[in-house]
Amino acid sequence: MQSYTEENYLKIIYHLSEISHPVQTNAIAERIQTKAASVTDMIKKLSEKELVHYVKYQGVTLTEKGKVTAINIVRKHRLWEVFLVDKLNFKWDEVHEVAEELEHIQSNLLIERLDEFLDFPKVDPHGDPIPDKHGNFAEMALVKLSKLKNGDKGTITGVSEHSSPFLKHLEKLGLTLGKRIAVVDVVEFDGSVELLLEQEKLNISREVAKHILITKN
Amino acid sequence: MQSYTEENYLKIIYHLSEISHPVQTNAIAERIQTKAASVTDMIKKLSEKELVHYVKYQGVTLTEKGKVTAINIVRKHRLWEVFLVDKLNFKWDEVHEVAEELEHIQSNLLIERLDEFLDFPKVDPHGDPIPDKHGNFAEMALVKLSKLKNGDKGTITGVSEHSSPFLKHLEKLGLTLGKRIAVVDVVEFDGSVELLLEQEKLNISREVAKHILITKN
């Protein structure tokens, strides 16, 4: 069994692993709001427990055991987010902090029952995939909106940026999960994208388009 | 804001306050699965934060501030229990441990929405009352134990006879304030009542039952 803090480290390392391999000490320190020295200490501890593979001055990667633990936390986090939005009417930019706490509740029965209660959701309110109890993600071909060409159509299935300002911006534009969009034009000058959303024309910056994930169909 | 541990101490002190005033160090130690020395340390800390009133060698009582905090934790604990039983089909004996964890989640919005989602329940699955967001418990009518029927459950909340012989008798039987009882059988012949008190069977005369006041729940 891991402590609350250990779980947080594993989760952060898991997320950072998708960006860099191995994961650097400073990157962890920044994300976890702590100092590099503290990270080194914790990494040593996780390494002794064989949850991470650690090479001095290089960084860490999760071991199989560590990965299983991390994915389970991610699963719990995302299921709780679905609960908060679907059942308690939270807005999608209000759920993160609470889910950060709820993800550490220790009870397999609880999480399996919650999964069932929510009708086995495959994605969380941000469109991020929810692993099943064996740690498997449902495969999904997600494409960045910025990669689409003129005339392409699809459904908004996720975002790759979870900050409140960004989500509020999307909310305001009406670019929410499940909405269908069509690309009218990609402006060559600045990469901004002209969209059709529910018969309305709409222009979004390339920066925004890069963080919207689309299922082409 | 209080730590997880501080919250647990406040909650335990709150519960023990219903039985003895002030609350003894050893009583806390037993309930919280720790040593008396640790309790003394924590009590000093809570006292400095003005959450409890502490007199050396005597014991502690909650201050108003401490009581508000404690009642809020009790509220959260009991709401989560309702959620687990009503929505996730937990059995009433499976909920306690999980609720012990959930009660420490910090979010007023969460708990108000949960309350609403559960349709503002007044009692938890064990029949214990749930305080509202202002800390008020729904008033419950006191009933003479002699009026209860088979299967009825409740908490001893008072007596209508204050003579020493009577109170000594109750003391001896273990029928003290705050104890939960269940009626197994009301004997038709003489009106005596067969009770279940802390897993033990017990028979009391109709005369005694008439002077014990119960909060049904």
Added chain:
DNA sequence: AATTATTTTTAGATTTGTCTAAATTAAGAA
């Protein structure tokens, strides 16, 4: 009232997770 037993507190140590400041290693620039 004196003695014994129980309860509570103190003193000092331990564990977990953190910190600062200094030392070390790796990476980049001249």
Added chain:
DNA sequence: TTCTTAATTTAGACAAATCTAAAAATAATT
């Protein structure tokens, strides 16, 4: 390659919550 800068680690300290063992206070008993 050598010097400089940036990243990382070590060493030593600290706060929170706990513990053991010993001392002090209270309660119970003779």
